[in-house]
Amino acid sequence: MLDNDLKAQLKGYLERLQRPVAIVASVDDGEKSKEMLELLEDIRAQSDRITLEVRRDDAERKPSFALTSPGHEIHLRFAGLPMGHEFTSLVLALLQVGGHPSKATAEAIEQVRALEGEFLFETYYSLSCQNCPDVVQALNLAAVLNPNIRHVAIDGALFQDEVEAREVMSVPSIYLNGAPFDQGRMTLEQIVARLDTGAEKREAAKIAGKAPFDMLVVGGGPAGAAAAIYAARKGIRTGVAAERFGGQVLDTMAIENFISVQHTEGPKLAAQLEQHVREYDVDVMDLQRATALLPAGADGLVEVELANGASLKSKTVVLSTGARWRQMGVPGEELYRNKGVAYCPHCDGPLFKGKRVAVVGGGNSGVEAAIDLAGIASHVTLIEFDARLRADEVLQRKLRSLDNVRIVVSAQTTEVLGDGNRVTGLVYRDRVGGDAHRLELEGVFVQIGLLPNTEWLQGTVALSPRGEILVDDRGQTSVPGVFAAGDCTTVPYKQIVIAMGEGSKAALAAFDHLIRASAPVAPAEAQAA
Incomplete structure (x- = not known):
């Protein structure tokens, strides 16, 4: 799972462990469980302070694994394989569970330790999301510092059933005690401020x-x-x-x-x-x-x-x-924000795997978004207000080479459609002929400038x-x-x-x-x- 260079780097980091770390893996017979066990075996081999226990008959998500330390009450779990942007979150979690001090401010640490009550946080992330690690790392640290705080970081692309059931259409999406808590990037200080009303x-x-x-x-x-x-x-x-x-x-x-x-x-x-x-x-x-x-x-x-x-x-x-990000300002956009209307294809793109999406905007950011989404979604429609795309020619050539992308120019988006819970379509007007057209889709990515x-x-x-x-x-x-x-x-x-x-x-x-x-x-x- 890990190449030799990464193993060497990880070994160096794990030398900072000050106490034992116990990894408890929950697996089934699926391929993802096998991949996760391969990753965990690679980690265990890099430090004699780390132990690995495998369970198959527990009620936890599979595949997932908990990190704890004997004699310490720590409730921290990863559901899925925290690779990509989340590999750093995994390394930090290992170090912090193992007693290595955090770089958080002393004031923030004290605020977390002083929180009273029971807090079960669940964070849905995607491996390509650059915003997600901040949330995952903040809540992981909170779980290390305060035994009343539990945190599960969940790969939304792997646990699609949960994503569908909870109608998660934007990451990071945070749930607290089973109810939506917030969406988007949050720091430890922001989270604590929400929980500590006097802060x-x-x-x-x-x-x-x-x-x-x-x-x-x-x-x-x-x-x-x-x-x-x-x-x-x-x-x-x-x-x-x-x-x-x-x-x-x-x-x-x-x-x-x-x-x-x-x-x-x-x-x-x-x-x-x-x-x-x-x-x-x-x-x-x-x-x-x-x-x-x-x-x-x-x-x-x-x-x-x-x-x-x-x-x-x-x-x-x-x-x-x-x-x-500039908004379109059309009916339905705000209503379905984070319910199919998105502004970051890198973060939210994986949640639209196999689905139909539109990208509004034909500049560099819009064309780059359409190219990225074409590798995830079943079909991408790029809608540009002008009579031609404004992106660099090299990006346009790449876009036009993709067989699951349709380009519509001289088109003005007039409405985002939905069923009350999520996006179901988009309406645009042909600026030349004046006719209105309706697209049936599940996601709209807005890329129209700042x-x-x-x-x-x-x-x-x-x-x-x-x-x-x-x-x-x-x-x-x-x-x-x-x-x-x-x-x-x-x-x-x-x-x-x-x-x-x-x-x-x-x-x-x-x-x-x-x-x-x-x-x-x-x-x-x-x-x-």
């Missing part, structure tokens, strides 16, 4: 007591991270308030155009960005959504209000709130008709002392490398603003005044 108030009080910053960065994507690093290197008091550190990079599968790095993945790059920022004296405030910006008053401080009721003050502010996260700035900062923040060549906005960078601005070409450059430039411009604002008045200037 938000305590965090708001903590933030409200912070002294003013010299530079406050709002947003934690590539632009925000670059701005924070450049500011901190100037030796000024720097803060970052981010709704989720990493921003949209977290939702990016493969990154192959980040200069000097031939290939990386979004979550990995996001983790590296955060690690780099935290190496400096930067006050990082994660899970904080900005709701209002108040220009500087008599005290010379710009104020940023947060959703939790607290506010932060700073001499300068760099806005780097990024963008999100929408800047700037609604909270309307009426305060000048925005373009598309909602982007208007900036000059220094990143200065219409509000003195407020700068902006990245995908939320009018700067063209929304690319990671460009966002980083713009974030660095905005921070340097903001620092220059600080110097000039604090410079003493020259004698001649004083006389003129």
